[in-house]
Amino acid sequence: MPRSHPTQPWPVPPTAPYHPHRTSGLAITSFILALATSLCSLLSAAPPPNIVFILADDLGYGELGSYGQEKIKTPHLDQLARDGLRFTRHYTGAAVCAPARCTLLTGRHLGHAEIRNNGDSGNGRPFPGQWPLSAGAITIAKTLKSADYATGGFGKWGLGPSDSTGGPNNQGFDRFYLPFVEPHLSMQPPQDWINRYPEDWDKDNGPYRGQNGYLPHPRPRAGYAAMISDLDEHVGTILKRLDDLGLRNNTLVIFTSDNGTTHPGNDPKFHIGGVDAPFFNSVAGLRGWKGALYEGGIRVPAIVRWPGKVKPGTTTDTPSYFPDWFPTLCQATGAKAPAALDGDDLTPLLTATADFKRHKPMVWEFHGYGTQLAVIDGPWKAIRQNVKSKTPGPWELYNLSEDPAETNDLAAQHPDLLQRLTNISATDRTPNPRAKLPLYDNK
Ligand SMILES: [Ca+2]
Secondary structure (H helix, E strand, C coil), X not given: CCCCCCCCCCCCCCCCCCCHHHXXXXXXXXXXXXXXXXXXXXXXXXXXXXXEEEEECCCCCXXXXXXXXXXXXXXXHHHHHHCCEEEEEEECCCCCHHHHHHHHHHCCCCCCCCCCCCCECCCCCCCCCECCCCCCCCCHHHHHHHCCCEEEEEECCCCXXXXXXXXXXXXXXXEEECCCCXXXXXXXXXXXXXXCCCHHHHHCXXXXXXXXXXXXXXXXXXXXXXXXXXXXXXXXXXXXXXXXXXXXXXXXEEEEECCCCCCECCCXXXXXXXXXXXXXXXXCCCCCCCCCCCHHHHEEEEEEECCCCXXXXXXXXXXXXHHHHHHHHHHHHCCCCCCCCCCCCCHHHHHCCCCCCCCCCEEEEECCCCCEEEEEECCEEEEECCCCCCCCCCCEEEECCCCCCCCCCCCXXXXXXXHHHHHHHHHCCCCECCECCHHHHCC
């Protein structure tokens, strides 16, 4: 098929009411990948879909109404779940921002990823940005561009400054728009959303004075709920625009989060940034928070809407994770997938037309928060803490079907199973000079 160039690259025109001043209030920061098909699609009977991928920042597993949240209002995302497929065991590729995005965009798990932890780019500037992806990295955006897609990203990036090899325009994005100085975690929601949440909520703990980092807030519980509701409202704006432009039926919409809810800090009344995660049951009773490979750090909401392909109002408990999106989007678009991908095409799960079979267990080699390892194979999860300490933690083993909160370590009962999973951790990986792991590298 001859390459052609799209004349209308954007489903949302630049004159759209994008409300940059309101977007700047999002600490639950949306990273949006919007991809529109080219004219090439006119030559085939069934045009490949547009893709809108929305990645929330630090949104916990239990923070949407469709995932059991009872206090925070998320009507648009709840409607998205009613219109699509909801994953109850979807995992981010890493427990913090940058490496999670690396696994998402490159389709490689953390044992193969270039970026295995957050890390300063080292360019010496006041806002140095994160360590850049290499020029040779193969991203889903580059791959879709090679299939004549127009590509764009909006919001948080985290894979290198714009003038580095990792800049979004050097990694396959035609356009990238960051409409604010990244607030990341600070609570800065619109006042009208704060006003809609009860004053009573914040009587127990009172104002947050910034003692656990980021900005103070006079009503932190209301402020946090307002942030998520504001995110939800923005998602609603995007979905409405798809409807208004007649793009709904041929657009694959994916919503998920880069890691779990922020973790505790020095003041036990609040988590980092002033979040009261226990008040909201933010990770729905799972163990751990952002930064941990326990379920609360990596199990995230994931919703997919694809009219005519995905049956509305359905759920799946089949495990999946960020590296799966690369092969899935290749399958959906007809783009040629690169050879070395760690994930699996989720199309059989999305369309329920065939059995889904994972070709190898899911792997995490996370170099933050003490360095942690994890391997998930169906219901089984092996996990090890403090891998780089002088006294690394023991391998633990959990059956997530029976024990989703990871309270009952079964390592002693199933030594052969544990050995199989830990062998995968040691072998399904490549050494990385920026993420040394003596435990494995020296063997
Ligand atoms: Ca994050």
